[in-house]
Amino acid sequence: MQRSSSPDPIDRAPGESAADSMADSATDARAIPKRLPLLVLLAALLLTALVWQDTRQRVAAEAEGRFALRVEELHRRFENQIQAYVQVTRSAAALFTAYPEVKRAEWNRFVDGLHLAERFPAVTAVAFARVIDQWTGPELVTEARMDGLRGFRIWPDTAGPMRLVTLYAAPVNDRTLRTLGYDLLAEPVRRAAAEQARDSGEPTVVRVVGPRLDEGEPSSPSFLVFQAVYRDGQRPATQEQRRVAFAGLVMTPIQVAPLAESVFGRMGDVAATVFEGQGDFPLYRSRPEASDRPLLTASRDLALVNRVWSVQYESRSSFEEGLDHWKPTLVLATGLSLSLLLSTLLWALAATRHRALVIAGRITASLRRRETELDLLFNQAPLGIALIGPDARITDCNPAFARTVGVARDGLIGTDTRLRAPDPAVIAAIDSAIAGESVRLEVDRLLLAGGRHSHFSLHLQPVSTPGDPPFVMAFVEDIGDKRRAEQHVHYLAHYDPLTGLPNRVLLFDRIAQAAREARRDGARVAVLFIDLDRFKIINDSLGHSFGDEVLRSVARRLHGAMRPSDTVGRLGGDEFLIVVPNIETPGVAAAVAEKVMGQLAAPFTIGGRNFVVSPSIGISLFPDDAEDAEGLIRCADIAMYNAKDAGRNAYRFVTREMGARSRERLDLEAALRRALQNRELFLVYQPQLRISDDLVVGVEALLRWRHPDAGLIMPNRFLPVAEETGLIQAIGDWVLDEVCAQIRRWRDQIGLTVPVAVNVSAQQFRDGQLPAKVAAALDRSGLQGWELEIEVTEGTLIDDIPSAIATLRALKQRGCLIALDDFGTGYSSLSYLHRFPIDKLKIDRSFIHDLEQDGTGDSIPRAIVGLGRSLGLSVVAEGVETEAQLQLLRSLKCESFQGYLFSRPVLAEELEPILALRATHGRHHTPVTEAAERESV
Numbered sequence: 001m002q003r004s005s006s007p008d009p010i011d012r013a014p015g016e017s018a019a020d021s022m023a024d025s026a027t028d029a030r031a032i033p034k035r036l037p038l039l040v041l042l043a044a045l046l047l048t049a050l051v052w053q054d055t056r057q058r059v060a061a062e063a064e065g066r067f068a069l070r071v072e073e074l075h076r077r078f079e080n081q082i083q084a085y086v087q088v089t090r091s092a093a094a095l096f097t098a099y100p101e102v103k104r105a106e107w108n109r110f111v112d113g114l115h116l117a118e119r120f121p122a123v124t125a126v127a128f129a130r131v132i133d134q135w136t137g138p139e140l141v142t143e144a145r146m147d148g149l150r151g152f153r154i155w156p157d158t159a160g161p162m163r164l165v166t167l168y169a170a171p172v173n174d175r176t177l178r179t180l181g182y183d184l185l186a187e188p189v190r191r192a193a194a195e196q197a198r199d200s201g202e203p204t205v206v207r208v209v210g211p212r213l214d215e216g217e218p219s220s221p222s223f224l225v226f227q228a229v230y231r232d233g234q235r236p237a238t239q240e241q242r243r244v245a246f247a248g249l250v251m252t253p254i255q256v257a258p259l260a261e262s263v264f265g266r267m268g269d270v271a272a273t274v275f276e277g278q279g280d281f282p283l284y285r286s287r288p289e290a291s292d293r294p295l296l297t298a299s300r301d302l303a304l305v306n307r308v309w310s311v312q313y314e315s316r317s318s319f320e321e322g323l324d325h326w327k328p329t330l331v332l333a334t335g336l337s338l339s340l341l342l343s344t345l346l347w348a349l350a351a352t353r354h355r356a357l358v359i360a361g362r363i364t365a366s367l368r369r370r371e372t373e374l375d376l377l378f379n380q381a382p383l384g385i386a387l388i389g390p391d392a393r394i395t396d397c398n399p400a401f402a403r404t405v406g407v408a409r410d411g412l413i414g415t416d417t418r419l420r421a422p423d424p425a426v427i428a429a430i431d432s433a434i435a436g437e438s439v440r441l442e443v444d445r446l447l448l449a450g451g452r453h454s455h456f457s458l459h460l461q462p463v464s465t466p467g468d469p470p471f472v473m474a475f476v477e478d479i480g481d482k483r484r485a486e487q488h489v490h491y492l493a494h495y496d497p498l499t500g501l502p503n504r505v506l507l508f509d510r511i512a513q514a515a516r517e518a519r520r521d522g523a524r525v526a527v528l529f530i531d532l533d534r535f536k537i538i539n540d541s542l543g544h545s546f547g548d549e550v551l552r553s554v555a556r557r558l559h560g561a562m563r564p565s566d567t568v569g570r571l572g573g574d575e576f577l578i579v580v581p582n583i584e585t586p587g588v589a590a591a592v593a594e595k596v597m598g599q600l601a602a603p604f605t606i607g608g609r610n611f612v613v614s615p616s617i618g619i620s621l622f623p624d625d626a627e628d629a630e631g632l633i634r635c636a637d638i639a640m641y642n643a644k645d646a647g648r649n650a651y652r653f654v655t656r657e658m659g660a661r662s663r664e665r666l667d668l669e670a671a672l673r674r675a676l677q678n679r680e681l682f683l684v685y686q687p688q689l690r691i692s693d694d695l696v697v698g699v700e701a702l703l704r705w706r707h708p709d710a711g712l713i714m715p716n717r718f719l720p721v722a723e724e725t726g727l728i729q730a731i732g733d734w735v736l737d738e739v740c741a742q743i744r745r746w747r748d749q750i751g752l753t754v755p756v757a758v759n760v761s762a763q764q765f766r767d768g769q770l771p772a773k774v775a776a777a778l779d780r781s782g783l784q785g786w787e788l789e790i791e792v793t794e795g796t797l798i799d800d801i802p803s804a805i806a807t808l809r810a811l812k813q814r815g816c817l818i819a820l821d822d823f824g825t826g827y828s829s830l831s832y833l834h835r836f837p838i839d840k841l842k843i844d845r846s847f848i849h850d851l852e853q854d855g856t857g858d859s860i861p862r863a864i865v866g867l868g869r870s871l872g873l874s875v876v877a878e879g880v881e882t883e884a885q886l887q888l889l890r891s892l893k894c895e896s897f898q899g900y901l902f903s904r905p906v907l908a909e910e911l912e913p914i915l916a917l918r919a920t921h922g923r924h925h926t927p928v929t930e931a932a933e934r935e936s937v
């Protein structure tokens with residue numbers, strides 16, 4: 001793999017990307033191809049239009065030509081047919097040329113010989129009209145009658161010098177017989193035609209309307225062809241001579257329809273309409289067609305003897321179908337399709353080419369970008385990367401690698417890693433990687449000379465690409481900081497940050513380890529639980545940082561005094577623990593305890609102050625007292641309390657009795673958990689009386705536990721367990737609610753107007769929720785603040801004075817009264833007492849107990865009463881059992897008292913009569929005895 005930082009080999013302006021330049025070149029290259037499809041399309045369309053137009057014209061011309069030919073042919077046939085019909089008249093007239101005296105029978109025979117029905121169906125009859133005058137008329141009638149026509153007469157009865165009377169008409173039938181005798185000159189049109197025929201000697205045609213010779217076919221247009229006949233059978237040369245020689249007239253009525261039909265009727269391809277002259281009303285129209293407009297039309301004139309007809313020709317679909325009129329459409333469709341196809345093809349080609357160029361541009365740009373990114377990655381990666389060839393020499397490395405190794409890059413390239421590697425593990429790893437195996441390892445140094453020390457993670461990855469020699473990529477990371485951070489985290493998790501001693505976690509571990517070893521070796525392990533006497537006072541009075549310094553000094557002394565195999569640790573607060581493994585006799589543990597006491601005996605000097613710290617030490621032994629760390633610590637803790645009870649600065653071993661107590665405590669804990677759910681807890685109440693008049697001035701609520709087997713259990717026994725296990729929170733909440741509910745009942749039932757006190761444990765007081773919980777409990781029962789008094793011990797307040805003040809203030813804000821319980825037993829100090837917003841001091845019953853003793857027995861109660869008076873606080877003496885004690889308290893001007901002398905703590909309903917009478921009754925009333933209390937609960 002060759003790294004290159006040389007400029008881009010392709011020459012381009014700065015900032016111009018490879019993709020841009022490729023796209024530009026693509027634009028140039030595609031300029032022609034892009035326009036070409038359009039041009040080709042236009043040209044092809046133009047060509048198509050031209051060819052289409054030409055085809056149309058050619059097809060039209062061809063159609064017209066074919067139509068004209070067809071029309072010519074038909075027209076000629078029609079003309080010929082007419083001539084043939086006219087010829088019938090001529091030939092009939094010619095009969096008179098051969099036989100001027102043609103008789104009726106000859107006429108009839110002649111006409112029969114014409115076979116009109118077959119050959120000339122349009123001819124309804126061939127007739128002959130003879131010229132007569134007034135003399136020849138009767139002859140004609142006679143002749144006709146002699147021919148068998150008895151009813152023959154000349155009609156109409158018009159008297160003219162000359163008449164032209166229909167004499168013969170064949171074929172003989174009713175229709176032709178009816179026409180006989182008719183004087184043609186009686187009707188002007190016929191007369192004119194007859195005269196024209198007479199004068200010209202040529203056939204004459206007349207259009208007939210109405211029933212005459214064509215009678216019976218009134219609706220069918222017909223015409224008559226007249227041909228004059230002269231006396232000697234010859235046509236005289238001049239008109240005068242023709243008038244003189246005029247003998248009669250041959251006439252042939254011809255129906256136009258059959259005549260035209262014989263020509264046009266069978267033609268399906270062309271329709272014909274025959275007009276007389278240019279008239280509007282046709283004489284004949286060949287079968288009309290459904291199709292609307294004909295494609296082709298033509299008009300031809302026809303000279304019919306002395307008249308002109310015109311024939312209108314129209315092409316019919318069968319003719320039109322034979323034309324190539326589809327050709328232009330085909331040409332157009334083909335042209336358009338080809339044009340589109342061609343241009344689409346060209347466009348597709350151009351687009352494909354363009355796309356290919358764009359893609360190529362993108363790929364090239366992406367490759368260049370990748371190359372740049374790889375360069376950047378290689379050169380700027382925080383991870384050290386080196387390339388090692390098959391000969392184990394470094395072929396390239398990045399700046400991070402050079403930095404990590406601590407040697408300049410130039411000095412590294414070409415280095416044989418096997419020769420410079422500091423330890424055999426690295427050499428083996430390089431060999432394995434060259435052999436194709438991926439290897440990971442951690443080392444302290446990378447290079448023998450010049451390299452720096454740290455903690456490195458080394459990953460060797462063999463790389464082989466086809467065609468290139470294999471090489472190894474070495475990734476190196478300096479994980480020194482990470483390692484240190486891990487160590488620090490480990491340290492924090494296992495060591496106490498204040499003293500640097502092992503913490504609870506590590507202590508548990510060490511105890512477990514020592515226990516394992518001791519079990520194996522049949523030895524013992526001693527656990528010394530050390531609590532510093534009166535440390536709290538030092539801490540509170542001299543400040544936390546001073547306290548911290550004391551703890552550090554103690555830690556140093558303890559640590560310095562122990563053997564390395566021993567573990568000195570701190571559990572928290574002022575509690576230390578020493579684990580002494582592998583001891584043979586308990587005496588060794590006692591010696592260690594004494595050593596500890598000896599170490600701490602010498603005064604400490606901190607911040608210019610000299611003071612002494614004494615320890616209370618509890619000792620438990622493995623396996624004698626417990627088998628696990630938790631059990632051993634718990635036992636040692638109990639033993640430590642024993643030492644404290646014994647007067648501090650002492651050590652105590654766990655005794656058998658202590659062990660039993662410890663077990664009993666565990667049982668208690670389990671039972672207490674159930675107690676709350678099983679409603680085994682209940683409250684008793686003890687009244688407080690004013691000494692001056694024996695009136696009840698307050699009531700204290702006290703907790704009791706009725707254990708289903710053990711019977712009544714007093715709070716001093718179960719509350720410490722509740723505190724330890726955290727159950728005290730739930731119990732405290734229940735007590736608060738229960739007391740408030742009771743106050744409410746008393747207020748409603750007997751009009752209670754004195755406060756009822758409730759005890760609050762240190763844990764409850766410190767968790768920050770107390771004011772809110774108290775307010776909620778008061779609200780739930782609808783109480784005012786003064787109806788509830790909160791009793792706290794001095795010890796509770798002293799732990800964290802500022803937050804204690806804040807909590808007390810919050811309670812006061814809700815109107816609650818505050819009483820300081822067991823006053824005098826703890827760290828009562830005038831210096832802080834005035835800072836607490838309290839209402840009442842309760843003199844601990846131990847002082848009341850001492851009252852009757854001679855000497856200074858009353859000094860503390862006296863001082864407390866004085867203190868209360870000067871601070872404006874009321875003072876209650878607790879545990880007053882005798883009349884003498886009361887007497888003394890009265891003499892001390894103590895305000896009120898509480899004790900068995902007047903009443904033991906009793907159930908609420910038992911207290912009710914006392915509360916109801918409190919304003920009047922005195923202490924002479926029957927006191928509630930201990931027996932009564934036991935009975936009541």
Ligand SMILES: Nc1nc2c(ncn2[C@@H]2O[C@@H]3COP(=O)(O)O[C@H]4[C@@H](O)[C@H](n5cnc6c(=O)[nH]c(N)nc65)O[C@@H]4COP(=O)(O)O[C@H]3[C@H]2O)c(=O)[nH]1
Binds near residue numbers: 901
């Ligand atoms: N020898 C003798 N004793 C007398 C006499 N008069 C009263 N006493 C006892 O003195 C204790 C006074 O309660 P305390 O100092 O608040 O001390 C209380 C209080 O600190 C705690 N406690 C009781 N109930 C509760 C509770 O509901 N919550 C909390 N947190 N603590 C409670 O338990 C302690 C002990 O309570 P109790 O065993 O009920 O003990 C009560 C009471 O029965 C007497 O004439 N002679």
